Amino acid sequence: MTTPLNRQIVLARRPTGAPRQDDFMLIESPPPRPGDGQILCRTIYLSLDPYMRGRMSEGRSYAKAVDIGQVMVGGTVSEVMESRHPSFKPGDVVLGYDGWQGWAVSTGAGVRTLDPTQAPIGMALGVLGMPGLTAYVGLLDIGRPRAGETVVVSAASGAVGSVVGQIAKLKGCRAVGIAGSEEKCRFVVDTLGFDACVNHRSGDLVGALRLACPSGIDVYFENVGGAVLDAVLRLVNPGARIPLCGLVSQYNATEPVRGPDLRPVLVNRVTIRGFIVSDHSDRQADFLTEMTRWVREGRVRYREDVVEGLEQAPRALIGLLDGRNFGKVIVRVGPEPARR
């Protein structure tokens, strides 16, 4: 079998502040060959996620930085093209972590076969994948919302936030989103079914949040940090919980960013808890069962922002970090296999 050249996007240099196009480089090389116990995969979809900004920088984080010249990391949905591994066969569609490239060889470790008849395969990178599990674990296990409480989530039209608010509704809570445009806010309320959504670019954030949360805030699912967190802390109820899964607003910062005044955390007995989804793989089975059912029943809706072509990935990640996406960003790297 002949394969075309492997297109790869590598880290060309470490960004200062917001990443730029020339921090990335597209290279081409012959595709790898699978050895014994390995599989050769062709990438169909590549997931883009805010955490990738962290991997572009050196410094203490929960995962190693990408080296200069190394292929950018990322979750992928791929087709198995050759298999020298007993658990996979050609034609299998798999969820893996092959990064920003058209072809990859892997040992199959951490690779899961998808059933394309169960759900659109791209969902494995979003609502049925890492972002969905992040929402599920962060809200249910860390936020622990009770029926009747008010749950607020930032980046509410995004891959994680959209799921957080919809689970909150399923649990009998008032769900209030925060998003960056009127169009996103309309989507969050009209399509996703949140009770309200506040545009954080519209001026008086505290005033707008207060109107949207007449009984205060019991759970705030934190994605962004900065001014949004400051506003939320002015409205938290005693005993509020703040699962912290991201700080997108400061990922491009070149200086350490001061956080919120902790006095409201003390006075209101608030719990702020950072978490990383990879620590919670014990919840994967429960999550997948419940979320697949919710998606099939139409109780959790989901929007993809599909970018065409691997070469568009840098621009799309830059936009994602700036809030310019609308829904879960995936890059279509190659065609879906014909359904048999």
Add this chain to the structure above:
Amino acid sequence: MTTPLNRQIVLARRPTGAPRQDDFMLIESPPPRPGDGQILCRTIYLSLDPYMRGRMSEGRSYAKAVDIGQVMVGGTVSEVMESRHPSFKPGDVVLGYDGWQGWAVSTGAGVRTLDPTQAPIGMALGVLGMPGLTAYVGLLDIGRPRAGETVVVSAASGAVGSVVGQIAKLKGCRAVGIAGSEEKCRFVVDTLGFDACVNHRSGDLVGALRLACPSGIDVYFENVGGAVLDAVLRLVNPGARIPLCGLVSQYNATEPVRGPDLRPVLVNRVTIRGFIVSDHSDRQADFLTEMTRWVREGRVRYREDVVEGLEQAPRALIGLLDGRNFGKVIVRVGPEPARR
């Protein structure tokens, strides 16, 4: 029975920044008379605690502010001088909340009779009282230290911090204090038995803490906020817990104070949890049993900083907020009763 005039210290005006002597006023008035179901108490000791600064200001807190002209609030150990209440008799020594005055009438609600043969009565305001319970609940229930972990506590020679570190040692942890002078640090290590103590006024706080905590920090009991918290967050281990019971460094601030960069909280999956001891009265019985035993066995030691005379209370509170005390501050308002 004739009683002398009742000396009272009232709030004269709300401080801006650090309180000053003339924010308080000493007044004298005839002592109150107990009605049916009431007791008349003579104050022996008044507790001074950092939370009192909060009660001097208006604004959202967990308890109502003291009004202008009202007697300053505070915990007291007193002698019952007259009783028209079935549970108390003259000569009883009681723990109450009579505030900054020589005499007070109360209904007995929340008042507990002390046994002067069991422990020095002043301890009911410190190691066997609210500060001790704060240390006990905050460390054990919120910090949840495991044997072998490193526990760091700020204000380590103070009423709460001194107890936190000693309980940590009893639970098999490495206990590291942070205090504001070499003399305090020596006391914390030599007398209280902490493994190390860092003087936060001595320059390179991060470097000194790193030396004192070679395995990183698992629990940080937060009393002070500000630069100490920043330094700790550079050294926290994954899964660290930060019980937050005070922010003394910013109680006198006139502007909202920015908090720490939350990125280490995210990366290291840290939990920051504000708590107020009055929410945890269900732990009072366990606490009192265990702590009384520890104190009797000499396993928890304790230092009082006794201030002579009610008129000295304003100066002493001002000093406490500035870290000039050395141990638990109590004001001797009147003599202890002769032991019968």
